[in-house]
Amino acid sequence: MSEPTARVVSIVYRPQDSGRPQDRYARVPAERVQLVANFGIEGDRKGGPGDRQLNVMHAEHLAELGTEGFKVAPGEMGEQIIVAGLDPAALVAGARVRLADAIIEVVEPRTGCARFEMIQGKPRGNAAGRLGVIARVLEGGPLAVGDAVEVLAERGA
DSSP states (O other), X not given: OOOTTOEEEEEEEOBTTOOOOSSSOOOEEOSEEEEETTTEETTBTTOOSSSOSEEEEEHHHXXXXXXXXXXXXXXXXXXXXXXXXXXXXXXXXXOEEEXXXXXXXXXXXXXXXXXXXXXXXXXXXXXXXXSOEEEEXXXXXXXXXXXXXXXXXXXXX
């Protein structure tokens, strides 16, 4: 199920000292981060225990959404990691994905929320099935823009 051409094309995170602006997500771009097991991105205010450690989206879906009037610059959809060249159907609940040396597990599809609708000015339903996935970090490691992405297996496979 490997996708040798799949790559990380964007990484953003919410710094610990950031506020919560009402009109946008507080995200800053990074060329390189450290993924931390059972947390998310090191230094990310959004990180912590539980299943909602990362929001991962497909670059191809962002391009589509941009043509429909959504704000899609890095971080504007609330995502943290954007990947390109990966079959969206491969990111099902339970799938394990290698991001460079780190391994994440897909928890569930991302559906958006009222905050997403307020920031985007559009109903989340207009982006249904294209908002990426929620994931947790199983094994940490450094991650940089340009690093390879590979689907390893689905849970129980």
